[in-house]
Amino acid sequence: MSYQNLQLTQDGKLKHFLSIEGLNKSILNDILDTAESFTSITDRTIKKVPILRGKTVANLFFEASTRTRSTFELAAQRLSADILNLNINTSATVKGESLLDTIQNLEAMQIDMFVIRHQDSGSAHFFAQHVRPGVSVLNAGDGQHAHPTQAMLDMFTIRRHKQQFENLTVAIVGDIKHSRVARSQIHALNILNTGQVRVIGPQTLIPKDCETLGVQVYHDFDQGLKDVDVVIMLRLQKERMTGALLPSEKEYFQQYGLTSDRLKLAKPDAIVMHPGPANRGIEIESSVMDGNQSVILQQVTFGIAVRMAVMSMIASSSENEQ
Known part of the structure; x- marks a missing residue:
């Protein structure tokens, strides 16, 4: 299955966000426009909107990260999601559990969205192929392939x-x-x-x-x-x-x-x-x-709004499919 087919719903909306490759100009502009609407949230006293209220986002970082992990976490918080940060160094994967088993066990905890960084190219695509319907995968960097x-x-x-x-x-x-x-x-x-x-x-x-x-x-x-x-x-x-x-x-x-x-x-x-x-x-x-x-430094700041945009667009398309 191609990245394009896997990433999009039947009506062309974002279901996963795995790669820029395979997307069209309209989707990229939608992400940029949606991010623009979120930039003003940082000026508010209460920096939250309820778009992901009741949803759970799991951050799975198999590689070290500061900016990406922190801004993804802030983005999910500002969308009112519950957040699970998995410490890979102390997770069951170091005991030999396969990545697929890890995903399935986390899904059993009713995770709605996975943010994944992994050292192997194609790993995000693999995860997206194996999650249950209604669960989304966001690629936070996979090997030398995509970010x-x-x-x-x-x-x-x-x-x-x-x-x-x-x-x-x-x-x-x-x-x-x-x-x-x-x-x-x-x-x-x-x-x-x-x-x-x-x-x-x-x-x-x-x-x-x-x-x-x-x-x-x-x-x-x-x-x-x-x-x-x-x-x-x-x-x-x-x-x-x-x-x-x-x-x-x-x-x-x-x-x-x-x-x-x-x-x-x-x-x-x-x-x-x-x-x-x-x-x-x-x-x-x-x-x-x-x-x-x-x-x-502006790039870092804008990263929060852009990741909020992607998460909100995926959440919206997921609700429409259900």
């Missing part, structure tokens, strides 16, 4: 600052090869008809077939950065690398680190983004990360 809510909060951040995508040039810089975020960003940017999407990095960190995703590849950072509207920096995914792909972190920073001087090659009003965690002095200079063009 759809991160991509959507990045799209929301870009739209907030640039209003539209059609005339933009967006550069994604760094370890494209091992980045699930980059793949989801590329799919989202192309679905939203972004003018030009560039990927920049050394040959060892860019997939050989990258052009087939609809991007222009640059190995020279200065050339790729020229006149761009948005710069998205990525960290080196050392935990996923095998072999010596880089001479040294110092040399990498010299060739692909975003400095204040290098940023001048982009448009004067270019924004700088990073999905985190950022490594100062390796892919980005502190003066840039903390500078006026950086919107990195």
Whole structure:
């Protein structure tokens, strides 16, 4: 079963959120518009709406996470859901219980929605295939495959600052090869008809077939950065690398680190983004990360509204199916 068929209801609404791939522009815009409606909640004295009241959301994080897990938890809380955070290090999976058995046991506790981060690509798709009808799965990152809510909060951040995508040039810089975020960003940017999407990095960190995703590849950072509207920096995914792909972190920073001087090659009003965690002095200079063009902390804030949007849309489609 394709991601598109699995993710959507018969009338084309979100049932699961596993990947940007397979979705259309209308759904992405619905997520962005719905997120916009949730941004004002943070200004309220009581930061809650009753959309998920009576529902239970289980956060299953098999990999370490700070921003994603925290913002998913806050998003569920602000939608009035009950939340179960499963500590994988102390769960039965470390005793040999299979992932499928874990899911089925949690389902027996009447879980309505699973938020899953796992080190294996395709794991969220596997979970979605095996949950009972009416239960939804949200992918919080699976291996090197996808991180759809991160991509959507990045799209929301870009739209907030640039209003539209059609005339933009967006550069994604760094370890494209091992980045699930980059793949989801590329799919989202192309679905939203972004003018030009560039990927920049050394040959060892860019997939050989990258052009087939609809991007222009640059190995020279200065050339790729020229006149761009948005710069998205990525960290080196050392935990996923095998072999010596880089001479040294110092040399990498010299060739692909975003400095204040290098940023001048982009448009004067270019924004700088990073999905985190950022490594100062390796892919980005502190003066840039903390500078006026950086919107990195805004990305974190917007992540709550975007994840609220996805959860609320899934809850709405689930109710309509029942």
